[in-house]
Amino acid sequence: QVQLVESGGGLVQAGDSLSVSCVASGRAFSWLAMGWFRQAPGKEREFVAGVWWSTGDTSYADSVKGRFTISRDNKKVVYLQMNTLKPEDSAVYYCAARTSIGRLPDVNEYIYWGQGTQVTVSS
Numbered sequence: 001q002v003q004l005v006e007s008g009g010g011l012v013q014a015g016d017s018l019s020v021s022c023v024a025s026g027r028a029f030s031w032l033a034m035g036w037f038r039q040a041p042g043k044e045r046e047f048v049a050g051v052w053w054s055t056g057d058t059s060y061a062d063s064v065k066g067r068f069t070i071s072r073d074n075k076k077v078v079y080l081q082m083n084t085l086k087p088e089d090s091a092v093y094y095c096a097a098r099t100s101i102g103r104l105p106d107v108n109e110y111i112y113w114g115q116g117t118q119v120t121v122s123s
Contacts, residue, residue: 002026002112004095009117017083020117022095024076031097031112034078035104036070038091038119045094049080050104059104064089085121092116 008020024031035050049060049070058070069081078095096110103109 002031002097004097004112004114006093006095006114006117009093009119011120011122012085014085014087014121014123016085016121017081018085018119019079019081020093020119021080022078022114024078024095024097026076030099032099032101033104034072034095034097035110036078036080037094037096037107037110038089039094039116040091043091045107047105047107048093051078052104061105082119085119087121087123090120091118093119 003025004022006020006022012018033050033052036048037045038048039045047061048064049068051058051070051072067084072078094116095114097112098110100109
């Protein structure tokens with residue numbers, strides 16, 4: 001079993017930066033990859049970024065490429081550094097983990113989810 005706890009959300013202005021983090025509990029490498037997803041009111045949950053835990057290989061949604069960076073450390077923490085934030089980045093951001101191979105953006109492959117942290121970007 002893996003438990004995920006996000007932190008670091010908040011209210012910022014457009015153009016600002018913000019970092020969110022997610023701490024995982026459970027046996028190390030009981031997951032193969034972790035990802036960040038977001039969901040705005042009235043919209044479906046969407047992939048933001050993902051990282052394969054053993055190699056560090058990453059994947060990003062087109063909407064955040066060049067602005068967001070996902071990273072992980074050896075303490076079971078995954079980070080999402082968000083720069084040049086836009087109002088359309090406002091959403092609840094969720095951390096998720098998966099034990100399967102395949103495409104990182106595939107939301108259906110993630111079986112462990114955190115409770116989410118709110119990110120609000122004002123214009």
